[in-house]
Amino acid sequence: MRTIQFKILLLSLFIVFSCSNDDDNPQDQGTTTPEAPINSDQNIDQFIWKGMNAAYLYKANVGDLANNRFNTNQEFFQFLSKFKSPETLFNGLKSTNPEDRFSFIVDDYIALEQAFSGISKSNGIDFGLSLVSQDSDDVIGFIRYILPGTDAEAKGLKRGDLFNAVNGVKLTRNTDFNTIFGQDSYSINLINITNGTIVETGQNVSLTKAQYTENPIFIAKTIEYQGQKIGYLMYNSFVGNFDAQLNEAFGKFKTDGIGDLILDLRYNGGGSVRTAIDISSMITGQFNGEIFSKEIWNDELQNQFSSGADGEEALINRFKNTIRTGEQINSLGLTKLHVLATNRTASASELVINGLEPYIDVIQIGELTTGKFQASVTLYDSQGFGREGANSAHTYAIQPLVLKSANKNGVTDFVNGLTPDLMFKENISSMGVLGEIDEPFLKTALDFIVNGTALTATSKNGFTNDIIDWETKALLPNYQRMYKDNFTFSSINK
Incomplete structure (x- = not known):
């Protein structure tokens, strides 16, 4: 991808209200005025608002991102102070348009850059999840592929292997999957399916994540x-x-x-x-x-x-x-x-x-x-x-x-x-x-x-095959x- 560089030539894009005194412009990089409310994330919050105001695709659908939204610094800082964290501010500035399912914020851009380069912590299993049946909340995991040179490969796991529990706890529709599978180490309980019936194998496989570069x-x-x-x-x-x-x-x-x-x-x-x-x-x-x-x-x-x-x-x-x-x-x-x-x-x-x-x-x-x-x-x-x-x-x-x-x-x-x-x-x-x-x-x-x-x-x-x-x-x-x-x-x- 070529490097895209351009100048912002329209002054109004970065001037959020009409005012003769630049010191009252919330886009300024200077310190806040004495009367402005302070919160610990204020500098981050200002950056988030400015970035969304400058480039967000659905800016026109978000009144709080309008160039003339604030008349003074005071109004701008009071607005930012309402949000408990940078994440809540960012989500508050996203369009409610259902097409935006994908804008996001990170608190560690180094990890993001690594992910864009194919680098992440992995134990080597790539899997999806499915309901056991339409009448049940029980969930099973199915391994789609195994990354070479990982713990999963060393433990002999393969595509098509199935599991229904992590660390001995059954998976259900209500499981917090991000938390459970976000752990650096956990074990999975393997199962088989015979004529649509789950059969416990009694085999538990412990897996540990390590820094890994995945070749796509x-x-x-x-x-x-x-x-x-x-x-x-x-x-x-x-x-x-x-x-x-x-x-x-x-x-x-x-x-x-x-x-x-x-x-x-x-x-x-x-x-x-x-x-x-x-x-x-x-x-x-x-x-x-x-x-x-x-x-x-x-x-x-x-x-x-x-x-x-x-x-x-x-x-x-x-x-x-x-x-x-x-x-x-x-x-x-x-x-x-x-x-x-x-x-x-x-x-x-x-x-x-x-x-x-x-x-x-x-x-x-x-x-x-x-x-x-x-x-x-x-x-x-x-x-x-x-x-x-x-x-x-x-x-x-x-x-x-x-x-x-x-x-x-x-x-x-x-x-x-x-x-x-x-x-x-x-x-x-x-x-x-x-x-x-x-x-x-x-x-x-x-x-x-x-x-x-x-x-x-x-x-x-x-088997139901109802993918989660x-x-x-x-x-x-x-x-x-x-x-x-x-x-x-x-x-x-x-």
């Missing part, structure tokens, strides 16, 4: 299936640090002479916009320089971009022929792509599907996707909201939604997700081995490519986020 390229291989060479890429996150390895994988596909590609995004919650552009350029290559996506910011910034030196071009992302390091892209020149997607497929994953739709035949296999078409940026407590010069007194940062992405034809706002061309839902009691041709989800795609027909669902084998809206990745600060990295306000004119 989980599987990249060429499959020879019924006489055809088909590329298979299971890609679990759009992490810019691995773009070179991603390009290398496409180079191998190219050398192998694949005729089709299956892009497995079933567990991919998104990530870097730039990486989404690059992988789309690797899949194709014949559209270099054409419009991949268009950006829609709040009205003030949209006008700011449009009236700048680059005009409307500043709002356009185009297909590329090099990755961010400058390395030439290994492009396949495909005119068709098969994508495996579930309701966990979000943001940058959806950007790839939507961005490619006007150009090639994208066959989506699986379920409705999440419905995340907005991107965010990281704003720090600094003069230009960039990382450089960030206030050393704290590590708060905000990650507000700042833009909507639309494809070449203007398609956006798919709140309910992207609709599959071929319906398929994983059966958690019969998941198969990832990357093997008899793994049900992959086999569905392979059969569809070769024969034009495939199973549209798996048998539930007497929680997964391991929910513990990460960048969960289901699409973001523009290296974003800065280059300067602020006041």
Whole structure:
């Protein structure tokens, strides 16, 4: 992703009320006036309000973010003093618009930066949760995959293993999953399912987390299936640090002479916009320089971009022929792509599907996707909201939604997700081995490519398969986020 730098030329964007005395402007960086109410988080609170006022996509829907909201410093500080914490202020400034499910605040931006780089604490199990039955509050966990070189791998856990308790305590719909699974160490109680009935195995596995860097390229291989060479890429996150390895994988596909590609995004919650552009350029290559996506910011910034030196071009992302390091892209020149997607497929994953739709035949296999078409940026407590010069007194940062992405034809706002061309839902009691041709989800795609027909669902084998809206990745600060990295306000004119 290119570094985006621009000047705020409209003075009104950073002047929150009309007044001849700049000292009364709550946007000023100076100390508070003697009569202003004080709270321990006041400096952080000021930063949060300024950042949201400057860049928030849904600013127009939040009266408290209006440029003329406050007449004096006193009013501004009194407003901030009503909030008990930076978190409550941030949430109070978010739009009640149901489309904003994804703006967030962190009190440790170092951990956020690490997550964007694929670094987090992990014991190695990636899992989801499901109800035991529609008539019960009992919950079981199902392991989706195991990260190599982790405690889970060392303990012999594998995809498809099931558990129903943590530290001996049964999981239910009312369990605080973030707290239970957020622990650095815990044990899981393994179970089997026979004819829809849970059978306790008596086996408990203790797991401990350690700092881990996850390579999002989980599987990249060429499959020879019924006489055809088909590329298979299971890609679990759009992490810019691995773009070179991603390009290398496409180079191998190219050398192998694949005729089709299956892009497995079933567990991919998104990530870097730039990486989404690059992988789309690797899949194709014949559209270099054409419009991949268009950006829609709040009205003030949209006008700011449009009236700048680059005009409307500043709002356009185009297909590329090099990755961010400058390395030439290994492009396949495909005119068709098969994508495996579930309701966990979000943001940058959806950007790839939507961005490619006007150009090639994208066959989506699986379920409705999440419905995340907005991107965010990281704003720090600094003069230009960039990382450089960030206030050393704290590590708060905000990650507000700042833009909507639309494809070449203007398609956006798919709140309910992207609709599959071929319906398929994983059966958690019969998941198969990832990357093997008899793994049900992959086999569905392979059969569809070769024969034009495939199973549209798996048998539930007497088990409910009612997935709960929680997964391991929910513990990460960048969960289901699409973001523009290296974003800065280059300067602020006041």
